[in-house]
Amino acid sequence: MDTVLSARGLVKEFKRAIAVDGVDIEVKAGERVALLGPNGAGKTTTLLMILGAISPDKGEVEICGVPQRRNRSHAAEHVGFAAGYLPLAGEMKVREYLMMFGQIYGIPDPSKAIAEGLERFRIQHLSEAKGTQLSSGQRTLVGIVRAVLHKPRLLVLDEPTASLDPDVAGRVRGGILELCADNGTALLVTSHDMLEVERLCERVLFLSAGRIVADGAPTEIAERFGREDLEGVFLHLADENYQPSDPPTSQHTDHIL
Template sequence: MTQQAADVLVAHELRKTFKKVEAVRGISITVAPGERVGLLGPNGAGKTTTLLMLLGAILPDTGSVTIVGHRLPRHRSRAMESVGFAAGYLPLPDRLKVREALGVFAGWYGVRNEKQAVNEALERFEITQLADRLCNALSSGQRTLVGIVKATLHNPKLLVLDEPTASLDPDVALRVRTGLLQFCASTGAALLITSHDMREVEMLTERVIFLANGQVVANDTPAAIAATFGYDDLEGVFMQLADEARRA
């Protein structure tokens, strides 16, 4: 068994150009089982495009994505059985109650006992009281929480979260981080997360991939990256890269 086959995510040399603008320029990412990885970078660094290519929602011009041994786009459906995705900016289906929407997603993910999976996932993030609320009647923070619950329903091998705590109060955000750490520890799920909150990244991840101008500019532990750039923490690194990206 090669290292590549063992990794839950292997993205090799991804490139994407939109109307002559090179958004992603040869990005390679691997995530090992159970590993927690942060994908960081200033606005326009190519994070969202990369993430959407990893999820099969955008096709790369060149390069390949393999999730749990399933190559995209041909085996997207099989690959997505092992992936949970949530984004802070994504709403949930209108006109469905939270329990119904989660049941639908559980069904799509192939969960056998939908009801039990929904109850367990709601309890994990302490939001059982939202179960009978309509999705479109939730606050943005509550919606984000339900989105994260949705992503964990089927005990995925890879959890992909895009700015998951951006709209949450600090206490709720902390609860989410704690819940995510517990989830990853108990299920062995790997985590790939983007965030603009450097403290969150330092708390949640073991390794950080910094992107700037569509390329990987650093790939190491948060402490090692901070030390390499001559800072005490990731905040300084982020500010420096954002400044350099603006000048480029």
């Protein structure tokens, strides 16, 4: 399988603390991976380094074999990004907004991709609405449609279903799974909803204090940390007394980093 994302030895230090401390991530084509961890674990910083919005102090990112540091624009062609916390430009209608981003991705006439995206997430009726008229759930859905207009090889989502009601969150998950299946798009997602992660992702990376402390299938990780589910693992890692070097309580440590 092709590697769509290869991040090696990522380090990012801000004034007061090391946010990311030697993170390695590899995502294969079509793979659905969750990046989990408590607040301040370094998830968003890691994603922003992968996207090229923050440059790492150390380490390299390659998207589909294109080095991010040397050719950000070319690398970005293969990636789509959406975040639950980002609003839409208020004065633009959804169709106009999507048209702009489609053309920024180099598609002269993105109308077909826009229609397909809106239909996939069942929001065709929002096409003529302005950004200011949308609920937060609708904004998230439009943001995801924007992120996939150019059929990216890698879709990066930061908290895509935060503050969404179960119905809309379900629609988001359904649309994403369908998209990944149809286009072979790889997914890298952060979320605080462990149930969602178990439904959406086949592989989980746990970050704690800027380091990856576990990498594997959701059930494997829960088992290896001696917890019932991912939520138990999450609470264990969020424990302020937890140190990344602490061994898991399970006997199995082969996939625990």
